[in-house]
Structures are given as C-alpha cells and as structure tokens.
Amino acid sequence: MSDTEAPRAAALRLLSALCRPGAPDCPREPLALRAGILDLIAAASPTGAYDSAPEGAAPRGVSTALTRIAPRTVCITLLAGAGTRWVKSLGEARAAAAAAGKRPAETPVLAFDPDLPRGLFPVRDFIGGRGSLPIAAYALAAVKGLGAHLVVVRGAESEIERNILRPLGFAPDSYRFFTQDAPYGKPLGHGDATWQCRGLWSGADYVVANFGGDANSRLTALASLLALDALAASGEEVDLLVPAAFVESPGYPIKLDAQGLPRAFGHAKLHGAPKGGAAEAAVTPRDGCAYTNVGIRVYRAAALRAILERFHAAYWEEGVGYAIPGNDPEGHEFALDNVDAEIAQAGRARILPVARPEELTPAKAYGDIAAFEMAVAKVVEESRAAGLFAIGDTVS
Numbered sequence: 001m002s003d004t005e006a007p008r009a010a011a012l013r014l015l016s017a018l019c020r021p022g023a024p025d026c027p028r029e030p031l032a033l034r035a036g037i038l039d040l041i042a043a044a045s046p047t048g049a050y051d052s053a054p055e056g057a058a059p060r061g062v063s064t065a066l067t068r069i070a071p072r073t074v075c076i077t078l079l080a081g082a083g084t085r086w087v088k089s090l091g092e093a094r095a096a097a098a099a100a101g102k103r104p105a106e107t108p109v110l111a112f113d114p115d116l117p118r119g120l121f122p123v124r125d126f127i128g129g130r131g132s133l134p135i136a137a138y139a140l141a142a143v144k145g146l147g148a149h150l151v152v153v154r155g156a157e158s159e160i161e162r163n164i165l166r167p168l169g170f171a172p173d174s175y176r177f178f179t180q181d182a183p184y185g186k187p188l189g190h191g192d193a194t195w196q197c198r199g200l201w202s203g204a205d206y207v208v209a210n211f212g213g214d215a216n217s218r219l220t221a222l223a224s225l226l227a228l229d230a231l232a233a234s235g236e237e238v239d240l241l242v243p244a245a246f247v248e249s250p251g252y253p254i255k256l257d258a259q260g261l262p263r264a265f266g267h268a269k270l271h272g273a274p275k276g277g278a279a280e281a282a283v284t285p286r287d288g289c290a291y292t293n294v295g296i297r298v299y300r301a302a303a304l305r306a307i308l309e310r311f312h313a314a315y316w317e318e319g320v321g322y323a324i325p326g327n328d329p330e331g332h333e334f335a336l337d338n339v340d341a342e343i344a345q346a347g348r349a350r351i352l353p354v355a356r357p358e359e360l361t362p363a364k365a366y367g368d369i370a371a372f373e374m375a376v377a378k379v380v381e382e383s384r385a386a387g388l389f390a391i392g393d394t395v396s
C-alpha cells in the first residue's frame with residue numbers, strides 16, 4: 001500500500017464505522033467529530049485530504065470536491081406541502097392580532113398573504129443581514145451550490161424568486177421550478193412529488209432532498225453529500241445517507257441493528273415497510289435517547305428512481321391515489337419515508353450521526369417561529385465560522 005493509500009484506507013474505515021453508530025467499531029461520541037467531519041471525509045475521498053486553511057475558512061479543496069460532485073447532483077427542495085398545521089395556526093394568530101387592534105403595517109402576521117406558502121413567511125435574517133428572510137431561505141441556502149436546484153412548488157414562483165433565490169444569489173440558470181400535480185384535490189406526498197419530477201433528476205448520480213420549513217445546516221448538508229460520495233467511491237453498498245441527531249425521546253426514532261445499520265426510520269404514519277425481519281429486530285437505545293433524521297436525505301439517484309418506479313407500479317390506483325401498506329389509508333400518499341424504509345430493509349442505508357439537535361426545529365406552525373429563529377441563528381453561525389458560505393458562492 002502506498003504512502004497515500006494508507007491514510008485514505010484508515011479514514012475510510014473511520015468514516016464507514018462512524019456511519020454505523022452503536023456498532024463495536026463506531027466512535028463512542030460521534031457528535032465530537034462534527035467539527036472535523038469535512039477533514040475526515042476529505043481524507044476518505046478519492047481526491048484525498050484537503051489542504052489546511054486559515055481559521056474561519058473552509059478546508060481548501062472543498063470547492064474542488066464540489067466541482068467534481070455538483071455537476072452530478074440535483075438538490076430537490078420541497079415547498080408544495082399542504083401545511084394544514086400552518087394554515088390553522090396562522091389563521092388563529094391573525095384573528096388574535098386583529099382582535100387586539102394591531103395594524104398590518106406593524107404586524108407581519110397580518111401583512112402576510114395567507115394564500116402564500118409557509119416557506120415565504122418572513123423571519124429574522126441571520127445570513128445576509130437584510131432584516132428578514134422567508135423561512136424557506138434557510139433550507140435553500142443550506143444546499144446552494146451542491147448541485148442543480150429543483151424547487152417543487154404549488155404556485156408562488158415569482159415570490160420565491162424575488163424574496164429568496166435572488167437575495168441569496170442563485171444564478172438564474174442554477175434552478176428551475178416544478179409544479180407538483182394534485183390530481184385528486186391535494187398533493188399526495190413528497191415521494192409522489194419526487195416521482196413526478198423524475199425526468200429532471202434521473203441523469204444525476206446523487207439527489208439531495210430537503211424541506212422548506214426545516215432549520216437545515218449547510219455543514220450537515222455538505223458533509224452528507226461528500227460522505228455518500230466517499231463511501232460509494234470506496235465500493236460500499238449504500239444508496240441512502242441520512243444525517244441524524246441524538247436526542248431524548250424523538251418523535252421518529254431511527255432503529256439500528258447490532259451492526260449499526262438503520263433498519264427503520266420510525267415514522268409511524270408513513271412507513272410502508274414490510275413487517276418482520278430486520279426492522280422489527282432493530283432496537284433503540286434503552287436510556288430514552290435515539291437518533292432521528294434532521295430532514296435532509298442524500299440518495300444515489302439510480303436506486304431512488306428504481307424504488308419510486310416499483311412503488312408507483314405496485315400501489316398507484318387511478319382515481320384514488322396510492323394504497324401503500326402501512327400508510328394512512330385515508331391519505332393515499334406516497335412519502336420518501338416509504339423509499340427510505342425499503343432501502344433500510346435491504347441494508348443499504350447509513351446515517352451520519354453528527355447533526356445538531358437544533359436542526360430538529362422546523363417551522364410547521366406559527367407558534368414555532370421563535371424557536372426556529374433561535375435554531376437557525378446557531379446553525380448559520382457555525383457554517384459561517386467554518387467558511388462554508390463562501391463555498392459554492394452561497395451568498396452574494
């Protein structure tokens with residue numbers, strides 16, 4: 001083994017072990033590796049370790065890695081959900097503000113058009129210092145420059161362009177919109193949205209999926225994409241990498257087997273996984289804490305398309321929607337959770353257990369805004385301190 005092959009082999013062993021938390025060879029405190037995660041992934045990558053960089057700057061070579069990977073990647077940001085919790089909570093907040101005699105010019109909840117998607121609601125701007133940015137700006141900033149951008153919507157394209165994409169410096173040719181069709185009166189899930197737009201990403205090697213209401217971290221998104229590429233290049237059989245945080249009593253715990261492989265992702269309503277086998281044998285830690293997905297998924301595109309096609313062929317009912325075993329029978333939806341469950345059952349999923357708990361602070365209802373702002377303030381500052389907002393020309 002050459003002088004350059006030995007360090008890469010060691011880094012690959014550590015990265016592979018890190019992505020199997022709870023296995024005997026996994027580091028005991030995975031989150032402690034977060035600060036140096038890009039250096040570890042770099043050392044494990046086909047291009048080798050990144051050169052050191054001044055404090056406050058990203059490791060040299062991250063841009064080089066993205067130059068290689070980004071043309072092979074499509075980032076799908078989903079903004080087309082029905083948002084029933086948001087609509088209800090916004091209506092209640094508007095009614096309370098009006099009853100208190102508030103004026104729209106001084107009250108964002110009254111000034112905001114309730115017919116616009118939740119992702120356009122203004123919150124504090126911790127990225128560019130403009131005063132305010134829409135909620136979805138944080139999800140889009142987290143993945144900017146990691147690949148071509150596909151924004152899945154149900155209208156409001158001009159408002160998204162004017163209030164999010166242009167202020168964040170997205171080049172006009174770097175993104176396109178896709179309108180999710182709702183043939184039976186409502187969108188039928190993010191799995192269906194990804195299926196509908198498959199013609200726009202099928203030629204890629206990787207697909208990064210995230211959601212417009214999440215407190216996404218740029219460091220987490222970047223590390224997840226680079227980690228999957230490093231593992232795939234090494235020959236490891238992996239089709240999905242999910243960044244995860246270790247928290248107490250998560251709503252959707254990831255169940256790991258004895259080898260640290262995720263076998264179920266804990267979504268009780270939308271899972272569609274076959275019963276028995278590895279998923280039921282998997283267990284969560286006994287102390288009440290477990291890993292949970294922070295809302296970002298990175299797929300190998302070919303595997304994603306193959307599973308979407310199988311689900312659509314097997315479970316689509318014309319005039320009704322989807323009838324997927326294990327899903328809510330009234331919803332007729334197809335979720336990416338269904339895809340994740342199948343990949344996990346096959347043993348081809350991994351988690352990157354270095355995400356921050358703050359990333360689990362989505363703005364799903366109006367009452368979530370204050371906590372969401374506190375969370376994005378922390379994750380943005382971390383990425384800025386690491387120099388990651390200069391990678392991919394994220395902010396103009």
